[in-house]
Amino acid sequence: xxxxxxxxxxxxxxxSPHAVVSSLPTMADVRGYEEREPRVINALKSGYxxxxxxxxxxxxxxxxxxxxxLDSRGAVLVPGRRAMxxxxxxxxxxxxxxxxxxxxxxxxxxxxxxxxCHRVRKFVQHTGVGISSRQAEDLLLVHGLREAVFTxxxxxxxxxxxxxxxxxxxxGCEVEDVFVCGSGMSAFYAGFRAIQVAQxxxxxxxxxxxxxxxxxxxxxxEGFLTEGESLYHCYDVTDTEALVRRIEACGDRLAAVVIExxxxxxxxxxxxxxxAAAVRRCGGVLMIDPTIASIYNVDVLPFADVLVTSLTKxxxxxxxxxxxxxxxxxxxxxxxxxxxxxxxxxxxxYARDLARLxxxxxxxxxxxxxxxxxxxxxxxxxxxxxxxxxxxxAGYSDRFGQLVRRAGVGGAMITIELKTAMEPFYDALEVxxxxxxxxxxxxxxxxxxxxxxxLVTSEEGRKFLNSIGIAPDLIRIxxxxxxxxxxxxxxxxxxxxxxx
Numbered sequence: 001x002x003x004x005x006x007x008x009x010x011x012x013x014x015x016s017p018h019a020v021v022s023s024l025p026t027m028a029d030v031r032g033y034e035e036r037e038p039r040v041i042n043a044l045k046s047g048y049x050x051x052x053x054x055x056x057x058x059x060x061x062x063x064x065x066x067x068x069x070l071d072s073r074g075a076v077l078v079p080g081r082r083a084m085x086x087x088x089x090x091x092x093x094x095x096x097x098x099x100x101x102x103x104x105x106x107x108x109x110x111x112x113x114x115x116x117c118h119r120v121r122k123f124v125q126h127t128g129v130g131i132s133s134r135q136a137e138d139l140l141l142v143h144g145l146r147e148a149v150f151t152x153x154x155x156x157x158x159x160x161x162x163x164x165x166x167x168x169x170x171x172g173c174e175v176e177d178v179f180v181c182g183s184g185m186s187a188f189y190a191g192f193r194a195i196q197v198a199q200x201x202x203x204x205x206x207x208x209x210x211x212x213x214x215x216x217x218x219x220x221x222e223g224f225l226t227e228g229e230s231l232y233h234c235y236d237v238t239d240t241e242a243l244v245r246r247i248e249a250c251g252d253r254l255a256a257v258v259i260e261x262x263x264x265x266x267x268x269x270x271x272x273x274x275x276a277a278a279v280r281r282c283g284g285v286l287m288i289d290p291t292i293a294s295i296y297n298v299d300v301l302p303f304a305d306v307l308v309t310s311l312t313k314x315x316x317x318x319x320x321x322x323x324x325x326x327x328x329x330x331x332x333x334x335x336x337x338x339x340x341x342x343x344x345x346x347x348x349x350y351a352r353d354l355a356r357l358x359x360x361x362x363x364x365x366x367x368x369x370x371x372x373x374x375x376x377x378x379x380x381x382x383x384x385x386x387x388x389x390x391x392x393x394a395g396y397s398d399r400f401g402q403l404v405r406r407a408g409v410g411g412a413m414i415t416i417e418l419k420t421a422m423e424p425f426y427d428a429l430e431v432x433x434x435x436x437x438x439x440x441x442x443x444x445x446x447x448x449x450x451x452x453x454x455l456v457t458s459e460e461g462r463k464f465l466n467s468i469g470i471a472p473d474l475i476r477i478x479x480x481x482x483x484x485x486x487x488x489x490x491x492x493x494x495x496x497x498x499x500x
Contacts, residue, residue: 003441004482004490006430010043013432013441017056017150018133018320018356020312021443022047024434027423030446034453048435049133049322050125050185050216056136063143064100065108074111076124077136079104079182080347083129090224091119101139104131126219128185132322134352152320155358159351162358167315167325170295171307177328177339179346180354184291184310184324185216186347191306191326192220192258194341195285196229198334199255204284205229206250210259210270211237212470215451217289221258229255235468237263237270247278254284261300262292262400265415265447265476266392266469269399276303285334293394293411294438296368298403305332306342311357313438314412317367321357323349367440367481371412374487375479379414381488387425387495390417390471413437414477415447420498422446422473428497430490437478442487447476 007013007023022044024030032040046054061075077100078084084097084105091109094116098106109116124130140146155162160180168175181187199205205228209221212235221231234246237259247257257279262269272288279286288304290297294314301307307327316323326346328338349357379393394400395410418425426433431442435450448456448465455461456472465472479487 002482002486003480004431004486007432009040010045012046013439014318014320016152016320017046017137018152019046020048020322021319021432021434021436021439022052023432026427027446027449030449034449046133050128050130050183051435054133054136056133056140057131059145060131060136060139061106063140063145064098064106068098068100068106070108072111073108074117074120075106075108076120077104077131078107078124078129079131079135079350080129081105082345083127083347086127087120087123087129090123091116095120122219126185126216126223127189128181128183128187128216128324129189129347130182132182132350132353134356135350138352152356153359154352154355156355159355159358163354163361166361167295167311167327171325171327172299172301173327174330177330179326179342180311180349181324181326182347182349182353183322184308184312185220187308187310187324187326188217188289189220190342190345190347191287191308192224193345194338195256195287195306196226197341198337199285200226200229204253204255206253207231207255208247208250208257209233210243210257210275211235211263211268212266212468213258213260214264214289217258217260237268240271240274243270244274244278247275247282247284250282250284252283254279254282256285256287258287258289260289260292261298261403262394262397262411262413264292265474267292267394267411267413267415268392269394269397269403271399272300272303272403280333285338292413292437293400294368296365297372297405297409297411298400299405300403301327301329302331305329305334306338312436314368315364316357316360317364317438317440318360319436319439319441321353321360323353323357368412369406370481371440371479372409374481374484375412375414376408376410377484378477378479378487378491379410382414382416382491385495387418387420387498387500388416389419392416392474412479414479416475416477417471418473418475418498419500422475424498425494426475429494437476439478440481442480442482442490443478445476446473448472448474
């Protein structure tokens with residue numbers, strides 16, 4: 001069946017219980033998802049794992065609660081004693097940890113306390129420390145609650161070594177300097193905590209966020225600094241002079257600078273060369289996230305002290321593994337300060353997730369190259385379309401061209417602003433629609449509605465977004481490997497349903 005089609009509400013792609021994408025085919029469904037409308041929520045048996053609790057995990061939590069005589073309690077599952085203790089320390093009174101399996105903890109709390117429930121679930125979402133759906137599936141099997149696990153292609157021998165070796169090759173570092181984590185956000189959180197430990201010991205307390213960061217990355221920076229630490233935002237990554245002045249103004253108080261390269265969702269590329277030099281002069285740590293373009297396309301480790309990336313995108317090209325990685329630059333002056341805390345703080349990926357990822361890594365380079373080629377042709381088509389007001393595409397940036405691993409690469413991400421209303425276009429577009437990107441099938445999202453619904457639904461929020469150059473009604477397109485002519489035809493049919 002073609003991937004360029006209408007997907008009913010809640011349908012996953014691929015057809016796997018571990019798929020990270022579930023269909024939200026209309027803007028009414030998107031709003032229903034954000035407003036927790038039962039019609040929509042009940043249709044989503046799975047979804048992006050840090051936002052939608054997988055049905056396997058729901059069943060496993062219920063089993064452990066019943067076994068412990070805690071049926072009326074709310075609960076989450078967290079692998080690892082450190083993550084468990086982090087959650088308890090962060091949330092405070094009212095949460096109790098119970099070890100239900102070796103190094104797996106049930107954190108339970110008063111399920112009627114809405115504020116407490118919210119704080120616990122937001123901690124797991126922001127830090128990415130939740131349990132994997134495959135681990136939950138295995139444990140349901142162990143406890144007789146499932147008859148078998150989902151059959152899928154995996155690498156059954158030395159999967160972890162294969163993953164580590166391939167990632168080190170793609171990133172450009174030694175194997176021992178790559179830490180594969182349970183999710184991209186757990187990699188980000190581990191990197192953040194490691195930098196915080198190393199730099200606070202030196203009295204460095206000022207953090208800078210350059211550009212618009214992905215939701216949970218921003219939430220970690222805003223919510224997990226300690227007393228005496230401060231965060232400053234510089235939203236325009238293209239104003240290099242202003243960025244350098246702001247970095248240098250921190251002086252020896254600078255702890256770290258965090259930037260995505262390119263940024264999400266408008267794929268801007270900052271002057272990484274000058275930014276890195278300014279951070280180095282001030283003694284700060286530079287953390288770079290290249291997820292939008294992928295480690296297959298851009299080489300940013302030489303500029304970074306810490307690289308963090310989601311591998312759910314591009315590396316897991318089928319979109320069915322929640323996983324991430326952190327890598328250290330061994331040439332960094334901060335390397336010796338960071339290697340031990342990173343090793344201690346990273347939450348390892350689950351074995352079955354590694355086995356599945358190792359299988360997909362064999363295909364990923366060729367898949368990404370095809371996605372890149374299609375994206376350039378689609379970007380050119382959209383740039384010439386009378387209903388498109390603006391196209392954001394890294395391939396049109398000279399700076400991006402200086403970072404790429406292969407000549408002519410532009411990445412697989414395109415973001416567009418329309419001259420017509422977004423809703424009729426979105427509803428008519430016959431592709432998979434929902435969160436995530438970097439899948440081998442074309443995937444579209446009304447990104448700001450899914451990540452920042454509070455902002456796009458208030459006059460003040462929309463005014464703020466426009467003031468920093470982000471159109472609230474933008475459409476983010478992750479281009480897949482389908483025949484590019486068919487992709488363009490799908491967009492042409494959607495445009496035909498609209499009027500200026």
